[in-house]
Amino acid sequence: MGPEMTTKTDRPTPGPGTTRKLTAAAGKGRDRRIKSEVRLFSRLGHVALLAWAVIVIVPVLWTFLASFKNTTEIFSSPWTLPAELRWENWGRAWTEARVGRYFINSVLVVAGGVFGTMLLGSMAAYVLARYKFVGNRLIYYMFVSGLAFPVFLALVPLFFVVKNLGLLDTHIGLVLVYIAYSLPFTVFFLAAFFKTLPTSVAEAGMIDGCSHTRLFFQVMLPMAKPGLISVAIFNIIGQWSQYQLPLVLLPDKDKWVLTQGIAEISVNAGYQADWAGLFAALTMAILPMIIIYAIFQRQIQGGLTAGALK
Amino acid sequence: MRQGKYPFVIGFLALPVLLYSVFVIAPYAQAFQLAMTSWRGVGTPKWVGFDNFRRLFEDEAFWKAVQHHGILLLALPLITIAIALYFAFMLNVGGGSRGGERVGVRGSGFYRVVFFFPQVLAVAIIAVLFQMVYRPNESGLINGVLMKLGLDPVFFLIRPNLALWSIIGVLVWQAVGFYVVLFSAGMASIPTEIYEAAEMDGASRVVLFFRVTLPLLWDTLQVAWVYLGIAAFDCFAIVAVLSVDSGGPDGATTVLAVEIYRNAFVYSRYGYASAMGVALFFLTITFAALTLRVSKRESVEY
Numbered sequence: 001m002g003p004e005m006t007t008k009t010d011r012p013t014p015g016p017g018t019t020r021k022l023t024a025a026a027g028k029g030r031d032r033r034i035k036s037e038v039r040l041f042s043r044l045g046h047v048a049l050l051a052w053a054v055i056v057i058v059p060v061l062w063t064f065l066a067s068f069k070n071t072t073e074i075f076s077s078p079w080t081l082p083a084e085l086r087w088e089n090w091g092r093a094w095t096e097a098r099v100g101r102y103f104i105n106s107v108l109v110v111a112g113g114v115f116g117t118m119l120l121g122s123m124a125a126y127v128l129a130r131y132k133f134v135g136n137r138l139i140y141y142m143f144v145s146g147l148a149f150p151v152f153l154a155l156v157p158l159f160f161v162v163k164n165l166g167l168l169d170t171h172i173g174l175v176l177v178y179i180a181y182s183l184p185f186t187v188f189f190l191a192a193f194f195k196t197l198p199t200s201v202a203e204a205g206m207i208d209g210c211s212h213t214r215l216f217f218q219v220m221l222p223m224a225k226p227g228l229i230s231v232a233i234f235n236i237i238g239q240w241s242q243y244q245l246p247l248v249l250l251p252d253k254d255k256w257v258l259t260q261g262i263a264e265i266s267v268n269a270g271y272q273a274d275w276a277g278l279f280a281a282l283t284m285a286i287l288p289m290i291i292i293y294a295i296f297q298r299q300i301q302g303g304l305t306a307g308a309l310k
Numbered sequence: 311m312r313q314g315k316y317p318f319v320i321g322f323l324a325l326p327v328l329l330y331s332v333f334v335i336a337p338y339a340q341a342f343q344l345a346m347t348s349w350r351g352v353g354t355p356k357w358v359g360f361d362n363f364r365r366l367f368e369d370e371a372f373w374k375a376v377q378h379h380g381i382l383l384l385a386l387p388l389i390t391i392a393i394a395l396y397f398a399f400m401l402n403v404g405g406g407s408r409g410g411e412r413v414g415v416r417g418s419g420f421y422r423v424v425f426f427f428p429q430v431l432a433v434a435i436i437a438v439l440f441q442m443v444y445r446p447n448e449s450g451l452i453n454g455v456l457m458k459l460g461l462d463p464v465f466f467l468i469r470p471n472l473a474l475w476s477i478i479g480v481l482v483w484q485a486v487g488f489y490v491v492l493f494s495a496g497m498a499s500i501p502t503e504i505y506e507a508a509e510m511d512g513a514s515r516v517v518l519f520f521r522v523t524l525p526l527l528w529d530t531l532q533v534a535w536v537y538l539g540i541a542a543f544d545c546f547a548i549v550a551v552l553s554v555d556s557g558g559p560d561g562a563t564t565v566l567a568v569e570i571y572r573n574a575f576v577y578s579r580y581g582y583a584s585a586m587g588v589a590l591f592f593l594t595i596t597f598a599a600l601t602l603r604v605s606k607r608e609s610v611e612y
Binding site: 045046048049052053055056057058059060062063066074075076077078079120121123124126127128131133139142143146148149150152153154155156157158159160161162165176177179180181183184187211212213216237240241242243244247248258259260262263265266275278279282285286289290292293297300301304305 | 314315316318319321322323325326327329330332333334335336337338340341344351393396397400401416417420421422423424425426427428429430431432433434435437438439440441442443447448449450451454455458483486487488491492495540543544546547550551566567570571574575580583584587588590591594595598
């Protein structure tokens with residue numbers, strides 16, 4: 001690698017061949033040049049990094065502040081602080097705009113969806129990864145091929161499947177759909193993970209007379225914990241963020257999840273001119289994510305990028 | 311080991327396979343069938359062959375959407391990857407080497423945490439957030455500042471030739487942090503000795519970046535390109551919530567997903583919407599196949 005690099009660099013020092021035998025003086029000069037270059041480079045870089053951090057933080061911070069303002073303040077200047085903490089904006093958003101309701105709906109659906117996804121996904125992945133039987137590969141590829149299809153291709157028929165099963169406007173229906181559409185990635189990821197686990201432990205369990213089912217729940221699942229956590233985080237964020245599926249499958253306002261609710265409030269805020277209420281609703285949707293992210297930041301980054309790094 | 315294997319295998323697979331068949335496989339299969347019919351949601355669908363596709367090729371909204379996917383497909387990966395690569399390089403390699411280890415600039419940890427944050431927010435929520443940021447009067451974050459400075463407000467979502475770019479801006483805002491973390495992981499696996507050898511030979515940071523980091527990161531870049539490309543074919547939540555009239559003004563930001571939704575669940579043209587879904591499917595598959603073919607270049611061993 002080394003010699004190749006030298007011929008390609010456009011550095012001003014003369015001749016190839018001398019590069020490996022640098023004199024002390026040349027080394028010093030180069031050091032100085034690199035040092036000043038480093039300083040300029042990192043100064044520019046610092047400005048860019050800081051600018052991006054500001055771009056990310058400011059909209060969120062501004063929303064948070066605006067949730068305490070009244071309409072006059074919102075329209076007067078984006079940068080003045082609210083004169084007082086108007087918690088009534090939050091109250092209005094929570095009850096009248098029903099953010100509380102939507103929030104609880106979201107928690108229920110995601111809790112059910114992720115639990116079901118993890119249970120069924122790990123069961124299928126385990127069997128497909130560690131048991132030989134006819135049709136194993138076929139079923140595996142059936143699951144994994146789901147990664148390649150856009151959900152929008154299935155949207156219309158899916159609506160009628162759910163409707164015909166009498167599950168339209170039910171949280172159960174949405175939960176089942178979430179599970180089904182989360183299976184491709186979950187199976188793909190966990191099957192690879194189960195394959196890496198040592199066989200010796202499983203064999204020892206078998207000799208002790210452990211049943212297949214017990215072996216899975218009491219030995220293999222605990223061993224797969226790091227993989228399970230990554231996929232669970234991936235699914236929690238994914239299902240929590242869903243907008244198109246609930247939009248189609250939950251037309252009834254009482255059943256709505258948070259993303260639907262916030263999008264609707266944003267439309268209504270225009271008619272009612274209740275911008276403060278919208279800012280409060282938006283803050284309520286964002287704040288829990290900030291708290292969860294602050295606590296589980298490492299695991300969340302790991303979980304979301306896990307698929308891409310495979 | 312053999313005893314009781316099949317009942318166990320079947321017992322564990324039955325439920326996942328059933329759910330998957332009913333809610334995923336069956337709808338995908340039906341979509342191709344429905345695309346050949348004219349159906350308003352009641353009675354039996356009427357077989358019309360390729361009529362829907364013929365209509366599709368004359369549909370202005372369809373071509374507008376395809377054109378927007380083309381723009382998104384180029385702009386979204388290019389801008390996001392360029393910014394993310396630069397930041398990832400700064401955060402991992404930019405600080406020079408200290409004690410034989412490559413380090414990033416000061417505050418790297420903080421930046422990584424902040425940059426990644428938008429990734430945990432739902433796109434629909436981000437769309438509402440940026441509706442407020444982009445508002446065309448004093449109440450908007452950007453225009454509030456511009457107007458205080460005595461400048462004219464910018465109509466981010468209202469001017470037809472600016473609206474799509476305003477939306478791309480939001481998508482980039484959300485995506486950059488994810489790819490910074492992704493590229494960081496890739497850069498961390500590049501051996502320090504390679505950088506040292508290159509630096510020993512007097513390579514500048516720019517050279518380091520283009521001659522060392524970039525080639526060794528090729529596989530990760532390819533993954534990023536595919537991910538962002540697939541994202542460019544979706545964009546439903548952001549366009550449906552953020553843009554004027556879901557895809558407006560006057561179709562200036564519309565994408566296929568929005569048109570599918572509109573045709574199916576607003577106009578009840580289920581057959582036609584399915585045909586659009588099939589078109590979307592073939593576009594996505596073509597993109598994925600092309601990317602894998604074109605970018606299949608020998609990866610550098612190290």
